[in-house]
Amino acid sequence: MASYTVPQGLRLFMASTGVSAWGPMLAMSLLSLVPLIVLFLVFQRRLIEGIATTGLK
Known part of the structure; x- marks a missing residue:
């Protein structure tokens, strides 16, 4: 089985005739x-804390 990156895998669903498997x-x-x-939900608190403390001097 061939491995593709996500954009290449999504491109396989697009047909050149204009009919696509939506x-x-x-x-x-x-x-x-x-x-x-x-990942965003797991590290959301740390991300917000990092942004908030960046502006403090």
């Missing part, structure tokens, strides 16, 4: 965003 393409893009959303 359902699977949207599902794959949602699945590719889930790890980023989870």
Whole structure:
């Protein structure tokens, strides 16, 4: 089985004729965003604290 990056994998769902598989393409893009959303939710407090303390002198 061939391995692709996310943009290349999403491109496989686009047809050159203009007919695209929108359902699977949207599902794959949602699945590719889930790890980023989870990381943001886990480290949200540290990110906000870092931004807040950057402006203090």
